[in-house]
Amino acid sequence: MQDDIDRVLFDEAEILRGIDRVAAEVVAAYEGKEFTVVSVLKGSCVFASDLIRRLPIPLELAFVAASSYGDRTEGGDVKVNFFPAEKEIAGRSLLLVDDILDTGRTLHCLKNELLSRGAASVGTCVFLDKPSRRSVEFEADFRCFEVENLFVVGYGLDFAGRYRNLPYVGALRSEVYERELQAAERSGS
Numbered sequence: 001m002q003d004d005i006d007r008v009l010f011d012e013a014e015i016l017r018g019i020d021r022v023a024a025e026v027v028a029a030y031e032g033k034e035f036t037v038v039s040v041l042k043g044s045c046v047f048a049s050d051l052i053r054r055l056p057i058p059l060e061l062a063f064v065a066a067s068s069y070g071d072r073t074e075g076g077d078v079k080v081n082f083f084p085a086e087k088e089i090a091g092r093s094l095l096l097v098d099d100i101l102d103t104g105r106t107l108h109c110l111k112n113e114l115l116s117r118g119a120a121s122v123g124t125c126v127f128l129d130k131p132s133r134r135s136v137e138f139e140a141d142f143r144c145f146e147v148e149n150l151f152v153v154g155y156g157l158d159f160a161g162r163y164r165n166l167p168y169v170g171a172l173r174s175e176v177y178e179r180e181l182q183a184a185e186r187s188g189s
């Protein structure tokens with residue numbers, strides 16, 4: 001797995017410093033309010049679990065699952081696989097937590113869906129932000145780090161379902177995803 005990584009962008013210590021900073025911002029914004037952290041599966045599970053343990057204020061936790069691409073590095077349509085139960089959304093202040101804000105389509109779609117299902121408010125918090133790739137106008141309320149236009153893996157982020165368990169964020173070697181894309185094309189998927 002390590003051999004597929006071109007370079008490490010954020011190591012474990014740097015990640016935790018970034019999360020501490022964002023956690024302080026979230027606490028300042030949500031202290032004294034009832035709110036629910038909504039983790040976007042699967043990518044944000046590692047970030048969300050580190051983040052909530054740095055929020056010493058009452059909160060609830062819910063999950064939403066969305067996918068915007070298969071085994072490829074280019075985004076596609078957003079598919080929402082499941083939503084929290086209605087009672088977890090209606091009238092609640094939600095904080096959507098995602099691994100990476102890329103084209104912006106996923107969070108744009110999820111925010112609108114949750115508001116249309118009756119959420120009182122929907123804030124957004126992302127671990128990584130790749131502003132150069134935005135295709136819809138969307139900015140997160142909180143973000144840990146900005147990244148350049150590289151395909152990144154680790155700390156919850158995957159390529160073809162792998163690398164989520166790396167404790168750091170690294171840029172995937174281009175040969176690795178080119179190899180996968182060629183294999184997918186050959187098999188017609």
Ligand code: XMP
Binds near residue numbers: 068099107157158
């Ligand atoms: P959008 O384009 O909707 O994308 O903002 C959000 C989702 O796309 C995935 N994504 C990535 N996953 N490395 C990854 O492992 C990346 O560099 C990357 N860029 C986008 C991710 O699932 C995210 O939630």
